[in-house]
Amino acid sequence: MPKQSPVPEDVDRGFWEAANEGRLVVQNCHACDRLQHPPMDACAQCGSGDNLEWSEMSGRGTIYTYAVMYDNPVPLMFDDQPFNAAVIKLEDDPDIMMLSHLPGTPVDEVPIGAPVRLVFEKTQATGQMVPEWEVVTQ
């Protein structure tokens, strides 16, 4: 479904550049050995921005929870209401969460706990690729 194109900014440029190459990266503080997402200017644990790097993820995760959006704020998505909006936890670090529309999963038939795999979708305005997630069927 259509999405707004995210505009890369200094703090998250690495994420979006990697997405355009089909890779999922998450910010890592190598001093703390700790991932964080969304990206920030400094590590939330040690407060330093000097040790942040981009760390590549496997692209596997599970559905932590979801809601079905009937009243979303983005006009670009009005025509697609209602739609699933799930919270994905990454297998590499279940503390790290991302959102997904779960393409291919019917509205409100979201299996909490199910494994998901990474796909990328192109957004229309700028062509920026964004990560999405599909339920892994047996």
Next chain:
Amino acid sequence: MTTNRFEQIPEEWLRRREGLGIWEGRSKAVAVGTGASDTSRRWDWDPQTSVGANAISALRRAMDDAGVTGDQVDGLIVVPDTTTGRFAWPPAWPEDRDVPGDMAAAFEMVDDPRVGMAGLSTEWIIKNMPELTNVEFAAHIPSDTAPALIGAVEAVVRGLTKVCLVVKGWHNLAGRYYVGQGAANGDTIATREKWSTGWGTVGVYQEATRFQRYLWKYGKRKEMFANFVVNSKRNGLNFPEGFFAQNRPEDIVTREDYLGARWLAKPANLYDADIPICAAAAFLFTTPERAKDMKQKPVYVLGHTSTQPPARSLQHTLEEEEAAAASSGRKLLEAAGISVSDYSFENMYDGYGMFHAIHVEGLGYAGIKQGDFLDFVENEDITNEGPHPISPSGGNIGSGRTRFWLHMDTMQQLQGRAGARQMTGVKPEIGVDGANFPQNFHGLVWGANPD
């Protein structure tokens, strides 16, 4: 007058950690009076219904309620923020009138043109309330009523003020919150909102996902929540200061209404959310000694706590929310030096309604443990006539988005003057309240007696 413009409450005033023991200020500050302005759905652009006018109205009613005159007040705490929305300033003024001009004719305005219409300040209040001649301590405490009440209580305990007013207002201008506003507009998105709004999620979404997880984790059904909402709506209609009692007294909400309501972010529907309104409330705090010659019975503040853990990632998880609520529950008991069975009632925040469950389970009120709330509200008597009132104020769901009905009701219940809401199944001796989300929480324990 020197105004202490706190950006936050001084950190040493807050009780964030566990293990601090009984609060040293216990029962050294009391609430005596409270007052609310009239309410409305949206501002009609009349200066006399502006957030500034409402704040003045609430302050005067709180003073009258306590039997205090303006010259006796020496402390004033104002919450400068009066919206949760994302409206641009200036707003789209009505074409046929000059609202800023009308305001300037009706009130003494200050440099910031929003103040009085879409914000408040101590300066604006004092300029427009000439009866406040002796304010020596004046402070801004941001965001919400609960932290402002804690600020007032600590200010009294610390001897900075003997008679302290607190005021919080809400303005609601024309337009819809969030929808098509700011980051949501256009075909590109920048700022941190790209991670949330970018997927079409905002407002109730995060709480809806936590509630979905809750239903899954504990094997419960959404329908089990209906009785809580019905009861809150009923309590709201018995709250004469509230929006629905004043403006839509026929608006009784039944179980069927709840179950058939329009979805916002399923499993959250219209009745799980609150409606934005225009309203203001004020509270008067003093010392127990000074309260003796005031008009109302004093309500003792037995303890307070604050809990604001950051989210580990994109949004707080259910587990983070539950842990925060449980920590608050323990800290409130510890501060007040009581046990959970001492609570006669709870008035925890409810806007969104769903996390009221998490708050109550965190307290352990009425023996409710994690995962128990829905069974409790479905099967037990949770009315104000029963042995374990749940949200006797009716909260935001019952009376509109203010985050202060809970405090007002706690006071009135303990003073025995809650009218049609007055609880009868239990003698109100100790109550607990606080706002807002469990993970962004300031709470207080209140007693009808100092012990």
